[in-house]
Amino acid sequence: MGSDPIYFPIIAAMETITITRPDDWHVHLRDGEVLAPMVAATAKQFARAIVMPNLKPPVTTVALAEAYRGRVLAALPKGARFEPLMTLYLTDNTPPAEIERAKASGFVKAVKYYPAGATTNSDSGVSDLRKCDAVLEAMQGAGLPLLVHGEVTDAEVDVFDREAVFVERTLGPLVKRFPKLKIVVEHITTHEAAAFVERAPENVGATITPQHLLLNRNALFAGGLRPHHYCLPVLKREPHRRALVKVATSGNPKYFLGTDSAPHAKGAKESCCGSAGVFSAHTAIELYAEAFEAAGALDKLEGFASHHGADFYGLPRNTAKVTLERVEWEVPAEYPFGATTIVPMRAGEKLRWRLA
Numbered sequence: 001m002g003s004d005p006i007y008f009p010i011i012a013a014m015e016t017i018t019i020t021r022p023d024d025w026h027v028h029l030r031d032g033e034v035l036a037p038m039v040a041a042t043a044k045q046f047a048r049a050i051v052m053p054n055l056k057p058p059v060t061t062v063a064l065a066e067a068y069r070g071r072v073l074a075a076l077p078k079g080a081r082f083e084p085l086m087t088l089y090l091t092d093n094t095p096p097a098e099i100e101r102a103k104a105s106g107f108v109k110a111v112k113y114y115p116a117g118a119t120t121n122s123d124s125g126v127s128d129l130r131k132c133d134a135v136l137e138a139m140q141g142a143g144l145p146l147l148v149h150g151e152v153t154d155a156e157v158d159v160f161d162r163e164a165v166f167v168e169r170t171l172g173p174l175v176k177r178f179p180k181l182k183i184v185v186e187h188i189t190t191h192e193a194a195a196f197v198e199r200a201p202e203n204v205g206a207t208i209t210p211q212h213l214l215l216n217r218n219a220l221f222a223g224g225l226r227p228h229h230y231c232l233p234v235l236k237r238e239p240h241r242r243a244l245v246k247v248a249t250s251g252n253p254k255y256f257l258g259t260d261s262a263p264h265a266k267g268a269k270e271s272c273c274g275s276a277g278v279f280s281a282h283t284a285i286e287l288y289a290e291a292f293e294a295a296g297a298l299d300k301l302e303g304f305a306s307h308h309g310a311d312f313y314g315l316p317r318n319t320a321k322v323t324l325e326r327v328e329w330e331v332p333a334e335y336p337f338g339a340t341t342i343v344p345m346r347a348g349e350k351l352r353w354r355l356a
């Protein structure tokens with residue numbers, strides 16, 4: 001036998017990373033005409049998602065959550081494999097019996113606490129968490145997680161300090177009063193919140209968004225006012241961003257992926273009183289990959305994106321895999337979703353990773 005031919009590849013092998021299919025532990029799918037495109041964008045990227053209940057009117061009961069889940073499933077593109085995990089919107093009047101119904105339903109996976117007035121569609125939120133003690137007790141007993149929008153609404157507290165003050169005033173006492181309650185501090189933005197979660201018992205976790213890993217508050221004013229970078233909690237100073245990158249890439253299972261993809265119509269964002277929320281569902285995993293790569297921690301992406309959240313919620317990890325390719329591509333300037341135009345994160349700019 002002669003020697004085997006040797007082939008020299010003409011193009012260097014494409015750089016790729018393959019990870020377990022990720023989940024999004026915090027997303028706004030909305031309702032009505034944008035529901036279908038939102039579900040499609042999220043289902044393309046994620047196997048499951050924790051679906052926020054801040055609709056108008058809010059999803060306050062298991063019956064409403066069941067109907068909403070039905071609309072989400074009906075909106076799924078043919079052949080898509082995606083499981084919406086539903087949440088209830090906590091109010092001053094949520095009865096403890098609703099927690100039993102939630103637990104029994106199998107599809108309600110958490111309860112969301114919005115301090116009244118803290119963010120988009122939070123007017124029916126909780127005025128005083130003490131009013132919810134019986135419900136929190138029931139949740140602690142049932143192992144149903146409380147998801148927290150962690151900002152005080154006190155007009156005297158500077159908007160950039162609202163999370164840090166919440167951590168001290170509300171979260172600390174809450175964890176003391178309900179030491180076994182599963183709590184997810186959603187979309188953390190400060191080193192105070194990151195440090196609190198780190199010190200807290202293992203039943204306290206946190207989600208982190210792509211924008212809070214990639215941007216600091218300068219992005220709100222880069223060359224002019226940038227409404228598409230406005231979300232709540234608002235972007236913070238660079239040292240906070242670094243603290244978030246540090247915990248996200250640390251491998252600590254308390255921190256996991258939650259995009260907080262929160263679409264608003266272009267006109268509502270580019271307005272004299274612009275709505276809070278960044279739409280990132282279309283390129284979420286690519287944005288996280290970029291943040292992890294910049295930190296030299298691509299090897300930690302899978303835990304953060306695909307393992308830690310499932311483990312925290314006590315759900316099985318996904319078994320399917322996805323691959324990211326190192327290809328530069330340009331994000332569209334906007335997406336026409338029916339009559340609604342949505343401007344995505346990184347509109348018209350380049351990304352360095354692409355979901356294959």
Ligand SMILES: NC(=O)N[C@@H](CC(=O)O)C(=O)O
Pocket residue numbers: 028054119120121149230231232233260262263276277278
């Ligand atoms: N994050 C946001 O800025 N907005 C979210 C609400 C929320 O998650 O606080 C929205 O529903 O638009």
Ligand SMILES: [Zn+2]
Pocket residue numbers: 119149186187232233
């Ligand atoms: Zn929120």
Ligand SMILES: [Zn+2]
Pocket residue numbers: 026027028052260261262
């Ligand atoms: Zn949100």
